[in-house]
Amino acid sequence: MKPAPRWPLHPAPKEGEALSSWLNRVAACYQMDVHELLVHDLGHCQLDELDTAPPPSLLTVLAQRSGVEFEQLSRMSLAGWVPWLLDSLDDSVPAALETYAFQCSVLLPKRKARSITRWRAWLPSQPIRRACPLCLNDTTNQAMLLVWQLPLMLSCPQHGCWLESYWGLPGRYLQWEKADAAPHPANEAITCMDGRTWQALTTGFVELPRRRIHAGLWFRLLRTLLDELNTPLSHCCSGSAGSIRQVWEHCGHPLRAGQSLWRPFEILAPAVQLQMLEAVATAITLIESKALPARGEQAVLFQTEPHAGFTNGLPVKVPKPESVNYWQRAAQAIEEAIIEARYNPETARSLFALASCGRRDPESLKRLRDTFAKEGIPPEFLSHYEPKWTFADLRLSDGLSDKF
Ligand SMILES: [Zn+2]
Numbered sequence: 466m467k468p469a470p471r472w473p474l475h476p477a478p479k480e481g482e483a484l485s486s487w488l489n490r491v492a493a494c495y496q497m498d499v500h501e502l503l504v505h506d507l508g509h510c511q512l513d514e515l516d517t518a519p520p521p522s523l524l525t526v527l528a529q530r531s532g533v534e535f536e537q538l539s540r541m542s543l544a545g546w547v548p549w550l551l552d553s554l555d556d557s558v559p560a561a562l563e564t565y566a567f568q569c570s571v572l573l574p575k576r577k578a579r580s581i582t583r584w585r586a587w588l589p590s591q592p593i594r595r596a597c598p599l600c601l602n603d604t605t606n607q608a609m610l611l612v613w614q615l616p617l618m619l620s621c622p623q624h625g626c627w628l629e630s631y632w633g634l635p636g637r638y639l640q641w642e643k644a645d646a647a648p649h650p651a652n653e654a655i656t657c658m659d660g661r662t663w664q665a666l667t668t669g670f671v672e673l674p675r676r677r678i679h680a681g682l683w684f685r686l687l688r689t690l691l692d693e694l695n696t697p698l699s700h701c702c703s704g705s706a707g708s709i710r711q712v713w714e715h716c717g718h719p720l721r722a723g724q725s726l727w728r729p730f731e732i733l734a735p736a737v738q739l740q741m742l743e744a745v746a747t748a749i750t751l752i753e754s755k756a757l758p759a760r761g762e763q764a765v766l767f768q769t770e771p772h773a774g775f776t777n778g779l780p781v782k783v784p785k786p787e788s789v790n791y792w793q794r795a796a797q798a799i800e801e802a803i804i805e806a807r808y809n810p811e812t813a814r815s816l817f818a819l820a821s822c823g824r825r826d827p828e829s830l831k832r833l834r835d836t837f838a839k840e841g842i843p844p845e846f847l848s849h850y851e852p853k854w855t856f857a858d859l860r861l862s863d864g865l866s867d868k869f
Contacts, residue, residue, distance in 0.1 A: 475531045479608035484541040485515040486609035518544040548808035549681045551586040570761030572693040573705045587615045590732040595628040597621035607635045616738040620651035622663035654750040674769040681808040690745045691730045716747040806842045813846035
């Protein structure tokens with residue numbers, strides 16, 4: 466088939482821009498709207514799924530028309546963010562909430578998982594219209610970011626101001642909801658959290674005080690904290706209830722943003738979601754400054770490594786070294802790797818390589834694949850994978866293989 470000819474005019478997509486926004490700007494070059502551009506020029510009439518799951522055939526034609534890479538175009542819709550930001554766009558996956566928001570723990574010790582039918586991470590039940598007033602200063606060229614459609618960030622990482630609610634059609638007519646449209650600077654806790662989320666979205670990782678983590682883990686930590694801060698106090702021990710209370714008091718909003726019944730974050734009212742996100746930003750700052758006890762397994766990620774290996778020259782009392790349980794550490798590392806392998810194919814393959822040490826016969830490898838699937842690791846991550854090396858003679862490998 467002959468490739469479609471290039472558009473003579475097409476602005477470059479802005480980093481993080483939504484597909485619908487970019488097509489809107491392309492259409493404006495030809496005094497058209499998106500619908501006219503898609504129907505008349507590309508023969509495509511579905512507009513509502515542009516920012517969620519555009520058909521690959523449309524992306525292929527758009528790549529030919531614009532010269533923008535297919536991969537870059539696919540990252541402009543939510544489908545391009547599976548499995549990092551969300552496990553699936555299918556809202557009927559069993560135990561989806563449990564898998565996403567209850568495997569990690571930060572503020573509270575492990576919580577009892579909740580499960581609901583039909584759930585997808587981060588996708589709000591009602592559309593969100595928020596944007597950065599400074600990014601949209603140039604009314605003739607307004608690029609709308611995909612992340613502004615989600616209850617995920619409160620501020621603009623470039624300008625450090627709050628995202629503001631608007632109505633209208635960006636690029637054509639846009640009105641800010643607040644009469645006072647002056648940008649409001651966000652506090653340090655919020656800009657720090659949003660800066661990390663932006664780093665996750667644009668680079669695929671986040672630098673935390675303890676170590677660099679994968680973007681997939683960052684989004685799950687945020688979603689975990691959102692749920693922890695929305696835990697009814699009657700479900701917590703007294704120490705944990707005190708921590709939740711402390712965070713809400715510190716950020717100046719009513720406890721649990723005024724919620725009495727538990728509902729998942731995605732279906733809460735937009736104003737409540739914003740208060741919940743603000744509470745998460747506050748909690749992270751308090752944990753990092755050690756002003757808040759955090760009892761969850763992943764809380765250490767927000768704390769710097771204790772200094773060691775040098776002295777100030779004064780005599781010091783040497784504490785009795787604590788005995789290290791290496792097996793416990795190894796088991797913890799494997800648990801963490803299993804969580805990451807559920808959304809990171811590379812980790813899944815490395816973990817499989819480790820677990821398959823010493824196994825050669827197909828039956829044993831099949832059993833291992835079944836175990837991985839039971840742990841929630843997508844079998845397609847391993848579909849083309851055959852372990853290239855075996856350490857049958859390594860005793861250690863047998864010990865690790867027992868884990869699976
Ligand atoms: Zn901005």
